Amino acid sequence: MNLYYHIAKQFFFSLNDIGKITKKISIIGIGLGSFALIISISVLNGFEQKLDEKISNFDGHIRISGLEQKFDISEIELLEGIVSTSFSLDRKGIINHSSDKSVVIFKQVDYNKIKSFYKVPFAGNNPNENEILIGNDVAARLGIRVGDEVIISSPLDNGSFLGFPPAIKTKVSGIFYSKILDYDNKYIFISNNIGKKLFHNISNLKSLDVKVKNSLEIDSIKKRLVSLLGTGKTIESWRDRNSALVSAIEMEKIGSIFVLSLIILVASFSMSSTLSLITIKKIKDIGILRLLGMKLGDIRKIIIFQNLIIGLKGLFWGMVIGSGLVSFQNFFNIISLPSDIYAMETLPMILTSEDIGIVFFINALIIIIAGIFGGKKYLKHDPLELLKWVK
């Protein structure tokens, strides 16, 4: 055991009732702050993970554009960390139903992968090559139901020598609901067969959507793809394509860490006052230690250890209770959410060792700073003055 820790621990023994209460308040404050930080970070992580899941189920984690038609995608599929790939094409078009029209984005995909790659839930039947799946909000806007016939056209392509755009009458086999506004409001899945009939002006159409095993490895897989494919290709992750949204999430995370750290900061004030109380009460003992040859720097170490004893106790309990709640939620899903608003049934919570490290670092920093400042003003006196201190 360390001498400074031993002395710090012993100094707590003779705390009076007020000292004991402020010590407990400090522990509870630090614990509460750590708990709030853990919960807040894990909820934000959970929502981010859900977003990752939803967007990757629609567009894949990474999209590669500009591949030559003859490119052998097995080279990409063999790369470590890549789970599956699918060619797709996004192109603006128009959907007509009755007398209503709407501008939409056609997403041309291989229907064989509609369930394995694009795991977007939908009501209705699996589409055949001549049918389409439309977004829930598009259907609601145009009053379309499963089984209805609609006309889709692509004004960006020339359908005839008179300049009319190609148009196809097709059947809506299903209505998907990704619960992502932009997608449900704009997108329509079409087959390669329909795409060929609509998109006359595109020869080398497609982008390659890529799904990875672990979304935390997206950046490293992107780098591997760049070195494999060389220049002239566009390789973007879903985060790159939704940078505004990702930045907003990051800002929210930083904001909540900052705001919740204020709880710990306020608790550290209480901790500092506890320390001042102990220092005043123990001023004569500090004088004795100085008399026996203890250096001023070593006395400061004792005070920092006192702070660590209080702070780490609070931090420990806050982290244990917080992590426990996250685990409990992940096992038993006790906290549910209104699924029509949040697009998920239960509150998602994810906690990583990195997050625990961040919470620990923030707490430790505040605790040590409070320790450096707590009781500082009483220590500048020489041993004799400390011994004569009148409480």
Added chain:
Amino acid sequence: MGEVILSSKNLVKTYRNGKDRLIVLDGININIVSGSINTIVGESGSGKSTLLNVLSSLDSFDQGDLVIDGKDIKSLSEEGLSKFRNRTIGFIFQFHHLLPDFTVNENILMPIWIKSGYKKNQESLNLLDDFGLIKLKDKYPNEISGGERQRVAIIRAIINNPKIIFADEPSGNLDEKNSIKLIDLFKTINRDYGTTILLTTHNPQIASIGSKVFELKSGELKEK
């Protein structure tokens, strides 16, 4: 005659009182020989404690030179002075100044811990045994008598084998029986460990143990 362990030349200590300066120590010259017992007597308020505090490096002085064990005290930094106090000097006060949250054994070990780190050490138990206080080792200061506390404080003062012990009115709070025990203890320490002792007292019986007796009067020190 042994070597000089403490030497002061023209030590002056003043206190500011508004615009006036009060001279408490006025050119103190003293040489303390290693291995001797020296006592300083004087009336109450004569400045005995101030002199002892200055000579033991606990208090500053305005003018003069002070050398203890070959070290010029003025030249030492805060850190250097702490280290010097820990290794060279032992302190004993009228009030025992034991740490209330630590056992007798821990109190005695504290200077060793400060010097060499927190680890087990048999030295304090040996000393407690030598001085017949071993049964007190696990007791806290508030569980033992005043005389026992003072003897524990003395054992703590010698645990690091200091060259010199400064004792300020060590019997001030003790009855006659305990004062006699204390005198015996100082004599034993001086004989067995060769430790130099400089103490202040107003008790003539205690003053008589000194091979040299100094009197402090009107800020000046004279050998009696």
